[in-house]
Amino acid sequence: MDLNYSPEEKAFQLEVREFLKENYPKDIQEKVAKGIALKKDDYVRWQKILANKDGWVAPGWPVEYGGPGWTPVQKYIFDEECGAANCLRTVAFGLVMLAPVLMKYGTQAQREKYLGDILNSDVWWCQGYSEPNAGSDLASLQTKAEKQGDHYIVNGSKTWTTHGHYADMMFALVRTSQEDRKQKGISFLLIDMKAPGVSTSPIITVDGMHVVNQVFLENVKVPVENLVGKEGDGWTIAKSLLMHERTYIAQVPRSKRQLKRLKDLASKERNNGKPLIEDANFKAKISAVEIELMALEMTNMRVLSKLSAGEAPGSESSFLKIKGTEVQQAITALLMEAVGYFGLPYIKETMTEGWHEEPIGPEEASVLAPHYFDWRKSSIYGGSNEIQKNIMAKAVLGL
């Protein structure tokens, strides 16, 4: 057992650190640090910088597709360094979720057509899974794709579509046949968001922001070559993809950064004339979440160590999703508590633009309550934490 990096890994860590220091745009860094909403352009700009550096934008991709071909430990180091440098998290839909699916299930033509544009952030993807009546029970989805000649005609509606209003393409689960088991008739289809019959409608979330959408599909013509895998493979593909999503959801580096932000804030805020962080109660609450995070980080590294030894991710992704989101939510709550009354002022512009005038209380305070409320979503999305526990009860404990 050894937590220390090898000399090569240490050299790699230094290389990443230097690169980020030199190349990460300051204006984006400031937005991330202050919790200001990011725009598509911010993501594209940063992702292109990373892509041009030997495919660093896609840590999980092998060299043959333009990725850096990193080991799990290198990926971990990269993630850590990005977290420490307040880096903007790359958007997962194309790079982390769809790309591995195309590599595993796609045709040569599909890989050639899509992977390059994903790597270069030239084509923006969104995910079409949930429907108004298919949330936790995703397999009950009703969006229909009927084959007519060399096209599918797609009808239905997808919801909670993050960045749907930015997206050029959607990877979607659709029903191509009615079977005895509802999981059987599902297929994985790539849909052009600019095709006639596709429309999006914004969903404003509790923080007042527009990130997610409902997408309506009305007689949308999708060429048959946009089917990934075979008809009926959709559920298997989705399950493998959701596992990637869940590991991504653990977000240990992000939580470490947020924890640091919490400690900084609690050192600056006052309580009975002294720094809040000296308050025994508050300090104990910070410690409790830090201990959870410490355990999570080590668990994450154990999973990583297994991956390095060649084992595939299994239901530990459910574990990481639950614990990861619990830690994220606990930190958002403490950040909000740290500023007391100054969590109340709601100045929407500060979330999209930052402050242009004198802040009310601590400069970052006005985003903390909205973030806390918004972050309630994390125990709901990607398969709710209740569903994750069901999975673990069955798959891990055999109940």
Place this chain on the structure above:
Amino acid sequence: MNLEFTEEMMMLQDSLHKFLQNEYDFETRQSLSRTGIGYSEDYWQNFAEMGLLGVPFDEEYGGFGFGQTGLIVVMEAIGKGLIVEPYLASVVLGGLLVQRAGNEEQKEAILPALIAGELKLAFAYVERHSRYNLTDVQFKAEKKGQQYCLSGEKSVVFNAETADKIIVSARTSGDNLTPQGLTLFIVDKDAEGLSCRHYETIDGLRASELSFDNVMVDEKAVVGKLGSAYPDIEYVIDAAAAAISAEAVGVVKELREKTVEYLKTRKQFDQPIGNFQVLQHRCVDMFMTEEQMRSLSYLAAIKVADGEAEERIKSVSAAKVYLGDARAIVAEQAAQLHGGIGVTDELDVAHYVKRLTMMNTLFGDRDYHLQRFGQF
């Protein structure tokens, strides 16, 4: 012993529920909250006509004389309807402070007008670094001849925008963080040197930052005893905390009912999700929390009305601790059990969640009150 509402309180409750049902649906609340002054001046006048604004005040000033326990009925309804009118700011904080600390002249000048809906108050007691400590007052009042010169800043003053008069806590003597040397002043909102910055709050209400730049007031502006205002301040903050404990009961009841209803109608895995035990138990926890909160909000109101400080402090802090617990047990679970729609702006649930969560902050959060409770 009798823990039932009086007949008059039940009539009041009845008329409040009718008002909510007929006039104050969620869409109305939202549009009021998001435009203009953040509430309806017409409804405020309706409240005056219904007698609502006089509920806790003595009959000699035109009030109902129901006292703190009478507020339970009003505040629960405010929670139920997520009412945005400035009842807490004007009637509870401002009005009770005048009733408790004001001299006869001040009471006669202010309370009947307040009860009639002709005058509104706000209470400025939070400062940039005070957190929940009511003795952390850097705001200064210095005697200059027959006048006082007020200077300093106050933060997150509820509904100051529409208040006619602001009551402000100031240090006239003594060291910061000591209760000695605090004095209350009542100041006209349009006083020279007083500037305001108004904003919305995350839970759909309004508050302001106030800046006093050498605002001159005469001796008549002192409310209560010079340098000895701390017991009055602590009392009115306790009264307000007891009041929002009742408001929180109204919010929690709505969240519990809406969540249970959703669990009965939302189908996944070919059945209502209310069939799943793990979700049933969360709703039972919500219900038990609601009842315990109701118990503590009654107790807090009774003890505030009784007047004995130690018992008042313990019961109010207990109610506030429970209110803080409701964030995890009720607010977070209501959002969780609704799934995605529970975190959308469109659904009322998210707005009840926001109000309940932010009420933890008002008048001291869970940690503060847990420590305060333990001091005896």
